[in-house]
Amino acid sequence: LIALEGEVEEPDPRVISAARAGDARAFESLVRRYQADVYRFVLHLIRDPQAAEDITQESFVRAFRFLRRYRGDSRFTTWLFSIARNCVVDETRRWGRRHRVADRVGRERDASMSPDQTLAVEVREALATLPQELLEPVVLIDVFSLSYRETAEMLSVAEGTIKSRVHRAREQLIALLGPQGEERADDA
């Protein structure tokens, strides 16, 4: 299965209101609906599936705690990603920065992989080489379609800085993945 990432749909405002008012079913539906996006986002940042699962869980528990404070100033998904990103920061502080990444890179390839899987591994490996300050903007903007403004708010940096970082990230990724990226993307 190929997952089409990209813009994450916003929930029905009535569901958010119900969850904020304490409706368990509504909150559960939000978990069910957004857990895959949060997990993928976290996995891009931390690259350890087990840790990503734990952080996804933690993110929703925190989201539940903070939901009453969510006033709809930002998109719900942006708000949720901010929480997830904070959880990642906490986790990496605790365990040392991206300690597990090095363990995994370079060990994932396998001769029996399909072109799709190989491409996915190459993309993951290329992303893994980016420093955190470049990785976060490119994932948020290129994978999840956040705007410069939303990304800047989430990462607490100026919009101009985001523009510059996402550009540098893309340059580095293009250098790594090479010109064949185009053909491969068409295959995918």
Place this chain on the structure above:
Amino acid sequence: MTPEPRCARFRRLISMQLDEHLTPDDAQELDRHLGECAACRAFEASQHALRRTLRLAPVAQTPDVTDAVMLRITREPNRQVWEARWRLTAIAGVAAALVVLATSFPVLERTPQIAQAADVTRLAFAAAGELDTYRATFEIVERGWHPDIEERRFRADVWYRAPEKFRLEVRDRTRYPTGSWPRNDIDVVSSPTRSWIRQPYACPTQALPGCAIQAGVEERTIVRRQPFDGTSLVPTDIVVPLETLATSDALNVVGNERIEGRASLHVQLSYRQAFPLVDALRPGGSWVPLLPLDRVDVWLDRESWFPLRYTVSRPPQEHPFLEVSATDFRRPGAIDERFFDAPRRGIVRSGGFVRRELPEGLRRLLPQYTAGLRPYRRGRNGAGQSVVSFTDGLSFLKITFDRMGSRPDIDEPAEVVRVGESSLGYYRPAAPRLPRRIDLFGRGRHARIESNLRREQLARVAGSMSLRGRAPRVTRSGGLLVRRLTRSQLEDADVGTAHDVLPDGYRAMGGWSSSGAGGRELAIVFLPSQTALEGSEIRLFRSTRVHQLPPTSEDMVGVDVEGSAARWSRERGELEWIDAAGIYRAITAPSLDLPSVVHIAREIESA
């Protein structure tokens, strides 16, 4: 790929253009530059390709953290306030919002990859919680019903509204050779308080078509239904097969396939596990008999977990006996309530249920954990037992309380399972018309918990009830004294039977003896010790009360067991005979074939 200094600025503009952040002036300037600079054009193409690559990269299997999150949340300090609130929330409004949300999901592409049978079970249960209404049409093709009829065709229409409203219309579209063949038209209408079924009344299949009995229809009504009083009249497995998928132990995930253009997951299991689904559209009437080990292939819709298609086959025979395909299914916003208005016709029976509040003493025994299900109907049943129920979407939980030792049904095979930290539960798999259940004992009480929740969830519900005891050793019922076998008696049974006769790994897990006027009975249940496969039990039964084999309309096979004439019911997986000493004996083993059961019978007889 280091750009020339003058290109560096344009590359940054290319990046901004990709994000639609370019001023018209910059855009014009960039266009002009791209017209002249091949390196920057390549860079631009690469940027687009990169974004596509990032967005189209195959995703890893995504875990489902819903249960874990909801569990942690309910343990939050403000849980009491929160739970009280969600019970009071106007459910109807929220349910409508959820339907909107659910149907607006980007569909197939977001569905996680599934590798494990346990994932299938979990995801199907997750989907069922949100389901409120359902409407579907199925085409049924059946073979092997009668030698003169190559195949029969049916159309089945299903309407459902959670939790207990159900309507089924099965219409026989077969071209029979003559008009004397009975048409297998079936109707079922169920509402929370009443169920009605209409089915053809006809001769046994073997006697058709030249049968002396006039074909006709039979109607039955049940009034004052208990909540969730059985799967046959509200067979919700046709909506999402929760009961069928409840234990993933013996579920074989074949893979992802497309059915009528929809992404589906193909799973395989045996009929003995899948009967809640397979029999959902066959609640009455006359159908081809199926056997416990017949293979059932099910294709589940990856978005909704509705069954799109299922077949029942008996390899090596080439064609399936039964092929059922959904031709239309949806979640309508509303279904006219009159659809679920069950008539009161034919033979009327009462389930004896009366709405009542639970006595104070029992309220303390209610579970702390209900898997998120909301309180539903509660009252007393015809036997005077207190009944409470909980529901959400398709999922239900029902607890029946009575006094310890007042029920003689410890005869059923039960697996002793640890529930909670210090309690024992007696688990029984689903049986026709009975959902999976756990019995708990303690404080002079017996609680039976029945549910279509996942087995782990059912155990957690049981573990959250403050009943910590063992099943009574002796019960009295209708002049009978029923004794549960002691551990040492079971060990004796093991020594005498299991090691030499039964398949490897089988141990005597439970049993009982009864005595009273007219004779004695003994039953021993054997289960494989390391697994909990549903339907894998072997049960030996002996009675001095039965002097001749009870009559039945089943298609039986005659077999010789050490000089005694035995008969084999394929449908029940049961061999019965009266031995030389005049004692009735039966071996029930739905997972074994006839030669294996006959082997066991002969070994027992010669011992």
